[in-house]
Amino acid sequence: xxxxxxxxxxxxxxxxxxxxxxxxxxxxxxxxxxxxxxxxxxxxxxxxxxxxxxxxxxxxxxxxxxxxxxxxxxxxxxxxxxxxxxxxxxxxxxxxxxxxxxxxxxxxxxxxxxxxxxxxxxxxxxxxxxxxxxxxxxxxxxxxxxxxxxxxxxxxxxxxxxxxxxxxxxx
Amino acid sequence: xxxxxxxxxxxxxxxxxxxxxxxxxxxxxxxxxxxxxxxxxxxxxxxxxxxxxxxxxxxxxxxxxxxxxxxxxxxxxxxxxxxxxxxxxxxxxxxxxxxxxxxxxxxxxxxxxxxxxxxxxxxxxxxxxxxxxxxxxxxxxxxxxxxxxxxxxxxxxxxxxxxxxxxxxxxxxxxxxxxxxxxxxxxxxxxxx
Numbered sequence: 001x002x003x004x005x006x007x008x009x010x011x012x013x014x015x016x017x018x019x020x021x022x023x024x025x026x027x028x029x030x031x032x033x034x035x036x037x038x039x040x041x042x043x044x045x046x047x048x049x050x051x052x053x054x055x056x057x058x059x060x061x062x063x064x065x066x067x068x069x070x071x072x073x074x075x076x077x078x079x080x081x082x083x084x085x086x087x088x089x090x091x092x093x094x095x096x097x098x099x100x101x102x103x104x105x106x107x108x109x110x111x112x113x114x115x116x117x118x119x120x121x122x123x124x125x126x127x128x129x130x131x132x133x134x135x136x137x138x139x140x141x142x143x144x145x146x147x148x149x150x151x152x153x154x155x156x157x158x159x160x161x162x163x164x165x166x167x168x169x170x171x
Numbered sequence: 172x173x174x175x176x177x178x179x180x181x182x183x184x185x186x187x188x189x190x191x192x193x194x195x196x197x198x199x200x201x202x203x204x205x206x207x208x209x210x211x212x213x214x215x216x217x218x219x220x221x222x223x224x225x226x227x228x229x230x231x232x233x234x235x236x237x238x239x240x241x242x243x244x245x246x247x248x249x250x251x252x253x254x255x256x257x258x259x260x261x262x263x264x265x266x267x268x269x270x271x272x273x274x275x276x277x278x279x280x281x282x283x284x285x286x287x288x289x290x291x292x293x294x295x296x297x298x299x300x301x302x303x304x305x306x307x308x309x310x311x312x313x314x315x316x317x318x319x320x321x322x323x324x325x326x327x328x329x330x331x332x333x334x335x336x337x338x339x340x341x342x343x344x345x346x347x348x349x350x351x352x353x354x355x356x357x358x359x360x361x362x363x364x
Contacts, residue, residue, distance in 0.1 A: 022232055045231055047260060050252030057221030057253075061193075061228020064213065064354045065236075066361060069228070088218035088225070092350045 002169045008033035010137050011099070011162070014144040015070050020097070021045065022062045024055030025072035030101040030167040034072060052077030056084035060094045068148075070097045075104065075120040076113075078159070085127065085157055095151035095158075102133070102161040107168075124159055131159040135166050172309050174270045174332040175202040178241075180313045182206055184320060185239065189360065191353075193226045194241040195219065197277035198336030199270060203241070205337060208344060210356040216346050220250030223257060223267055230262035233357065237264050237320070244271040244285045251294060257325060258299030266319045267300075267327040272334040280334055295327035302326040 012034055015023070022045040023038045025031060038046040049055050052073040059069040073081070078100045089096040103110070104117020124131045130150055134140050143160060151158040178199075185192050192212045194200050200214035215222045226240035247254075247269055257267065273286035285291060296303040301324050306312045312330050319326040 022228070047227070047231065047256065050255050051250075053221065054224040054227075054250065054253050054256055057218070057224025058228035058231075060221070061225040061230075062232045063228075064225075064350070065229045065232045065357050066354075067232040084218050084221055088215065088221050091217055091346060092215075093347060 003030055003033055004167055004169045005033050007137055007140070007166045008037065010140045011134065011144070012037040014141040016041075016044070017141065018145050018148040019068040020070045021067050022047065022058070022069045023072060024049055024058045024069065026052050026055070026074070026077050028074040028077070028101060028103075030074070030103070030162060031072050051080060053081040053084040056081055056088050056096065059096050060088055060092065063094050063096075068097075070099060072099050074101045075161075076116045078120065079116060079123060082123065082127070085129070089157045090127070093155040095155050097148055097151050098157060098159040100159055100161050101167065102163050105164060107164050120161070129157050129159050130154075131161060133161045133163050135163040137166065140166070172307065172312060172330065172332050173335060174198060174272070174330075175206070175337075176309055177270070177312050177330055177332065178203055179206055180309055181316050184316070185209070185212070189235065190237045190239060191229060191357065192239045192241065193222050193229070195222045195243050195246045197243070197340055199241050199243060201337045201340050201342055204342045204344060210352050213353040214344075214349060219246045220253065222246060223250065223253050226265055226267070227253075227257055227260065227262060229357070230265040231260060233361070234262075234264055236357075236360065237266070238262070239266045240268065242267060242269045244269060244273060244283050244291060245275045247291055248283055248285075248289075254295050254298035254300060254327070257327075258301075261301065261325045263324050265325055266316075267295075267325070268316070269327065269329045270332050271329050272332050274334045276334050276336050277340055292327065292329040295329075300325055300327045303328070305329045305331065307331045
């Protein structure tokens with residue numbers, strides 16, 4: 001599978017490094033290694049979701065309980081979670097760390113991913129969710145740490161977009 | 172059975188140290204606050220459907236706590252998939268009570284699908300929740316709630332209640348005040364202070 005194990009490991013180790021101990025995820029191709037790493041790690045709780053919006057509730061509960069979390073999903077899962085993000089995480093000022101695979105951008109071969117690819121960043125902007133991209137291994141750890149710092153200091157959701165150049169090896 | 176009477180009947184159990192309560196918005200939140208707000212109560216005043224997911228997040232990360240979620244038919248119908256997630260991780264410290272008044276009371280009483288035969292307890296059982304049940308009287312509710320506390324296993328208890336609620340849904344407890352007080356309470360429990 002051409003999903004990058006090396007990049008997935010960098011992301012996973014960075015999440016561990018900022019103290020994340022519970023990850024909610026809905027599987028998608030680009031996330032398979034990350035999800036497996038969480039599953040194989042006895043220090044991590046992995047929650048496999050039926051729908052991404054549940055993860056907003058789980059992360060909110062975890063935060064109130066004092067445990068750092070992350071939510072892994074595709075951009076279409078983010079789009080499906082908007083009310084939860086607005087009416088739970090933003091309304092209650094929850095530092096929600098979202099890692100969103102940016103499907104439907106340059107290089108995308110799946111026609112069904114393309115509409116979501118064109119709107120995701122605009123929706124993040126409309127929601128005033130600070131977001132940055134992860135496109136190369138050398139900035140992964142630093143940007144994840146900075147995203148977590150801002151989520152905590154602002155007490156609001158933040159997003160990191162996982163780009164094709166990082167996640168897919170034969171891009 | 173009236174929901175407010177059911178809440179009143181088990182209120183003493185909710186006050187026990189180490190138990191935390193998560194409710195949905197609307198009548199449940201307003202009625203529980205009218206009976207008496209406590210630092211271990213969190214009212215999710217929007218995001219319909221996510222109260223059970225929020226309870227799951229607490230239950231999985233703080234296994235020493237007992238988490239009680241007061242859900243409703245309208246909210247649960249918005250997150251039926253969440254039942255499968257609850258069942259999959261089977262937190263033994265979570266009790267999921269669903270007050271089923273067969274309507275969306277707070278927006279004018281429009282009937283939900285439980286009024287036309289959809290059975291939430293059967294859905295919970297089908298999702299894999301190990302303990303499920305339906306109760307229709309206050310006595311049945313109080314007994315079943317007590318059994319759920321004793322059982323030490325994931326329970327979804329559907330309580331059929333009348334479609335009546337409080338005169339007003341907005342209370343004087345601010346959302347963020349509730350949120351920070353609840354978080355602080357969970358933090359203090361962790362440190363045993």
